[in-house]
Amino acid sequence: MTTQKKFDYDAIIIGSGIGGLITGAYLAEQGVKVLVCEHHKQPGGCFTSFKRKGYTFDGGIQGCEDGGVFLQLFRKFGLFDRMEFKKSHFAIASPDFFLRVDSVADVGAFYRKLKNIYPHESDGIEKILGDAQACCEFMFAFQEMPNAMFAPWKEALVGFPGWYRKHAAAVKYAPDFFRNLTMIMEDYFKQHVSDPDLYRFLCQMSYSGSPASFGLLFLTFLMDYYHPMGGVQVIPNALADYITEHGGEMKYKTLVEEILMEGDKAQGIRTAADEIYRAPFIISNGDARRTYLKMLPPDAVPEPYKQELRRSVVSESFFTLFLGVDIPPEEIPTRGCSHMLFFPDYKGVESDAYKGTGDVDIYTRGPIDINVNSIHDPTLAPEGKSTVVIQTGAFAEFADNWGTKDGKRTKKYRVLKEQVADRLIATAENVIPGLSEKIEVKFSGTPYTFERYTLNSGGASAGWTFHPQKAMNSGLKFLTGFNPPVKNLFQVGHWAMSPGGAPSGAITGRIVSEIVKRRLEWGI
Numbered sequence: 001m002t003t004q005k006k007f008d009y010d011a012i013i014i015g016s017g018i019g020g021l022i023t024g025a026y027l028a029e030q031g032v033k034v035l036v037c038e039h040h041k042q043p044g045g046c047f048t049s050f051k052r053k054g055y056t057f058d059g060g061i062q063g064c065e066d067g068g069v070f071l072q073l074f075r076k077f078g079l080f081d082r083m084e085f086k087k088s089h090f091a092i093a094s095p096d097f098f099l100r101v102d103s104v105a106d107v108g109a110f111y112r113k114l115k116n117i118y119p120h121e122s123d124g125i126e127k128i129l130g131d132a133q134a135c136c137e138f139m140f141a142f143q144e145m146p147n148a149m150f151a152p153w154k155e156a157l158v159g160f161p162g163w164y165r166k167h168a169a170a171v172k173y174a175p176d177f178f179r180n181l182t183m184i185m186e187d188y189f190k191q192h193v194s195d196p197d198l199y200r201f202l203c204q205m206s207y208s209g210s211p212a213s214f215g216l217l218f219l220t221f222l223m224d225y226y227h228p229m230g231g232v233q234v235i236p237n238a239l240a241d242y243i244t245e246h247g248g249e250m251k252y253k254t255l256v257e258e259i260l261m262e263g264d265k266a267q268g269i270r271t272a273a274d275e276i277y278r279a280p281f282i283i284s285n286g287d288a289r290r291t292y293l294k295m296l297p298p299d300a301v302p303e304p305y306k307q308e309l310r311r312s313v314v315s316e317s318f319f320t321l322f323l324g325v326d327i328p329p330e331e332i333p334t335r336g337c338s339h340m341l342f343f344p345d346y347k348g349v350e351s352d353a354y355k356g357t358g359d360v361d362i363y364t365r366g367p368i369d370i371n372v373n374s375i376h377d378p379t380l381a382p383e384g385k386s387t388v389v390i391q392t393g394a395f396a397e398f399a400d401n402w403g404t405k406d407g408k409r410t411k412k413y414r415v416l417k418e419q420v421a422d423r424l425i426a427t428a429e430n431v432i433p434g435l436s437e438k439i440e441v442k443f444s445g446t447p448y449t450f451e452r453y454t455l456n457s458g459g460a461s462a463g464w465t466f467h468p469q470k471a472m473n474s475g476l477k478f479l480t481g482f483n484p485p486v487k488n489l490f491q492v493g494h495w496a497m498s499p500g501g502a503p504s505g506a507i508t509g510r511i512v513s514e515i516v517k518r519r520l521e522w523g524i
């Protein structure tokens with residue numbers, strides 16, 4: 001692609017999360033001269049790993065759900081030649097229950113357990129199980145669909161009839177799936193169960209306000225996990241290499257502070273080091289509020305859009321505890337599963353409690369996610385030892401913003417962190433007895449830690465809330481989400497569509513790269 005003289009690049013991407021990298025990979029592959037600026041020292045955003053005292057920890061997402069997207073996409077970019085991808089197994093458990101989640105039959109086993117605990121809710125649970133199985137069957141079929149968005153379109157077209165014949169029985173569940181996509185999870189569960197404990201328990205199956213389909217699919221999502229040998233960071237590294245090998249440029253430790261306008265068009269950026277780079281197209285992969293409220297001149301963004309940005313709610317964050325433990329991976333009692341969702345009881349904790357005044361004991365009652373990626377990849381820990389990463393949902397608002405003052409960490413912040421970490425260790429000891437005595441390395445991160453590294457407001461893990469009425473760019477509105485009201489500026493990643501998450505980076509990256517490439521070709 002030929003860049004006009006006044007421009008340094010054809011396109012500049014702000015941020016190298018999975019969305020920015022996929023956009024960059026598609027563009028660079030097409031000969032578009034692309035620059036990716038990343039404020040952190042490495043690519044990936046929420047796809048990140050780091051080393052501490054001989055242990056390699058995955059810092060954000062703990063694996064990669066295919067979702068019918070990533071395997072096709074990685075194949076397309078030849079990434080399987082650069083990384084070894086392993087299926088990593090999930091279990092769900094409670095003090096008296098263990099289930100490795102592998103197939104639709106396991107969905108039945110989970111709901112049968114709930115029927116034993118709540119026999120008076122049998123009819124409602126049976127109905128939920130039926131819907132969950134239907135969604136699961138549909139999702140399995142969808143994941144195998146030759147997708148013209150990611151596979152070569154001719155291959156997708158030729159493969160479609162065969163796919164349809166194979167999955168006709170599951171495709172008939174599509175109306176159930178889409179009906180439940182338009183309903184909010186909490187409303188759906190309220191319709192089917194009345195016991196408040198069961199209702200609260202079920203509402204933990206997805207982010208609050210999710211479409212009901214997401215709550216019903218939570219076990220299906222757990223069956224879809226993959227992990228690259230060497231840690232999650234291998235994925236963004238491979239994509240960044242792909243970009244540079246195709247003529248693109250990656251700049252790390254480069255915070256973009258300003259998007260430069262020429263007339264009514266975004267045409268460049270200014271970095272914190274006062275460097276200026278110009279391009280006819282600017283693509284933001286960063287936090288939407290930061291991009292449109294702080295990085296652009298105030299009059300460049302229409303007032304109603306700014307109001308919507310301020311009004312919209314961001315998604316949940318996480319509290320994460322990183323442990324290096326002196327236990328061989330084969331002795332971690334998760335029966336070979338690298339991930340386990342552990343429920344301390346069947347009563348659950350309301351999502352809003354995690355925004356509350358600071359009752360740290362909720363962290364002994366809510367579900368925790370125990371990730372021991374060294375089970376399938378022992379190279380992540382020193383020989384005979386394991387990495388244990390414990391995650392649980394959290395909000396930036398908890399305990400008066402975790403005791404921070406003017407955005408700064410205080411003594412109260414550090415005490416709270418320690419208290420929450422200890423509660424999580426106590427809960428995890430139900431799964432790994434004696435864990436606390438085997439810890440060699442211990443540190444933790446709050447929503448503010450995620451905010452610091454990814455620049456996502458409140459440490460939001462998936463962009464906007466999953467609640468369609470409280471999010472920007474929910475449902476079909478993502479068609480405007482990637483195309484904000486500033487000419488020649490695009491948005492990719494989880495802020496461009498709700499529900500967000502890793503697949504949103506791939507979907508929006510694919511679409512935006514195609515639009516930018518065509519506009520460059522056509523000179524418009």
Ligand SMILES: Cc1cc2nc3c(=O)[nH]c(=O)nc-3n(C[C@H](O)[C@H](O)[C@H](O)COP(=O)(O)OP(=O)(O)OC[C@H]3O[C@@H](n4cnc5c(N)ncnc54)[C@H](O)[C@@H]3O)c2cc1C
Pocket residue numbers: 014015016017018019020037038039040043044045046047059060061062065254255256257285286287318391450453454455456460461462463492493494495500501502503505
């Ligand atoms: C703990 C955790 C667990 C998760 N688990 C799952 C899961 O199981 N399944 C799932 O689908 N999703 C999961 N997610 C969500 C998923 O990881 C994210 O939604 C997705 O990776 C977001 O990608 P992104 O490209 O939109 O942005 P991000 O990953 O947020 O990356 C944005 C990048 O832009 C950079 N940046 C921002 N502003 C600037 C600037 N001004 N200048 C320079 N650089 C900038 C940031 O440093 C960052 O690297 C999880 C997230 C977290 C945190």
